[in-house]
Amino acid sequence: MNKQINFMGKRQIAAFFSIALIIASIASLSIKGLALGLDFTGGTLVEVEYEVAPDIEEVRALLTNNGYEKLVVQNFGSQTAVLVRLSESFNDKIGAQVVTSLSSTGQNVELKRAEFVGAQVGEELREQGGLGLLLALGIVMLYVALRFQLKFSVGAVGALIHDVIIVVGCFSIFNWDFDLTVLAALLAVIGYSLNDTIVVSDRIRENFRLLRKSSPVEVINISLTQTLSRTLVTSLTTLLVLIALYIFGGEMINGFAKALLIGVVIGTYSSVYVASNVLLAMGITKEDLIAPEIEDGEEVDDRP
Numbered sequence: 001m002n003k004q005i006n007f008m009g010k011r012q013i014a015a016f017f018s019i020a021l022i023i024a025s026i027a028s029l030s031i032k033g034l035a036l037g038l039d040f041t042g043g044t045l046v047e048v049e050y051e052v053a054p055d056i057e058e059v060r061a062l063l064t065n066n067g068y069e070k071l072v073v074q075n076f077g078s079q080t081a082v083l084v085r086l087s088e089s090f091n092d093k094i095g096a097q098v099v100t101s102l103s104s105t106g107q108n109v110e111l112k113r114a115e116f117v118g119a120q121v122g123e124e125l126r127e128q129g130g131l132g133l134l135l136a137l138g139i140v141m142l143y144v145a146l147r148f149q150l151k152f153s154v155g156a157v158g159a160l161i162h163d164v165i166i167v168v169g170c171f172s173i174f175n176w177d178f179d180l181t182v183l184a185a186l187l188a189v190i191g192y193s194l195n196d197t198i199v200v201s202d203r204i205r206e207n208f209r210l211l212r213k214s215s216p217v218e219v220i221n222i223s224l225t226q227t228l229s230r231t232l233v234t235s236l237t238t239l240l241v242l243i244a245l246y247i248f249g250g251e252m253i254n255g256f257a258k259a260l261l262i263g264v265v266i267g268t269y270s271s272v273y274v275a276s277n278v279l280l281a282m283g284i285t286k287e288d289l290i291a292p293e294i295e296d297g298e299e300v301d302d303r304p
Contacts, residue, residue: 004225008217014273025169032172037179044090046098047112053079066101090116148201155278156197159270163193167263181256189263196271203227208286216284220276235268
């Protein structure tokens with residue numbers, strides 16, 4: 001047998017690490033909450049027209065330097081039309097104030113409109129989204145229980161909850177804006193983590209049936225060692241793309257890339273340590289995964 005890595009020998013350290021991250025995340029969410037972006041809070045919309053197409057990053061930096069902290073800047077219809085969404089409450093003077101700030105560089109800027117814009121995600125939609133997330137976790141738990149075994153489903157869902165709490169907690173701890181792009185990234189993290197966990201669980205199930213004389217810890221260590229190269233290749237290639245998005249993607253998808261970067265790292269970790277740790281904590285044994293009998297009562301070969 002090939003050399004195995006003793007992953008589970010560090011399972012207590014991993015458990016304390018995970019618990020510490022979860023406690024820190026929940027504490028920050030309880031005390032500070034999330035810095036909700038304009039998609040959740042609403043604000044003011046200002047459309048301006050330039051004579052010469054501006055650099056969007058420079059427009060954003062100029063407004064930030066003039067005291068507008070939470071904002072979204074993007075082109076609207078053409079390269080010379082710029083749409084600015086601000087967190088400030090709407091008033092009759094805010095459009096003129098924005099134009100004055102943008103004109104300070106010497107460019108001619110014309111105000112097209114200034115109006116109140118509501119939140120894209122209302123309270124009711126947030127509640128429905130939360131219920132939908134709980135329903136999705138319940139369906140995942142049922143699917144994994146039917147495909148594998150109930151203890152595997154608890155481990156898989158535990159890993160998903162672990163990943164979601166830590167990613168959201170990071171946005172709370174560092175006071176990063178939480179908008180719809182981050183919410184989309186959060187859903188992508190769930191899919192990524194679940195896929196990784198199922199691959200590992202499938203190998204653990206196979207080895208429990210093949211390695212009848214090995215202990216649960218040995219079986220899990222062997223399974224994690226066998227899937228390690230696949231896990232690392234998948235994670236590293238994904239991270240390379242996300243790093244490129246984070247560096248070159250611009251402000252609009254910065255939060256999306258940031259959430260996925262954290263999610264992929266935490267998701268890879270959780271598929272190795274969290275899901276497997278839960279299996280051992282629940283006392284998984286080979287009896288839970290005995291292969292079914294085949295024709296004429298002949299049982300599957302019991303290999304060492």
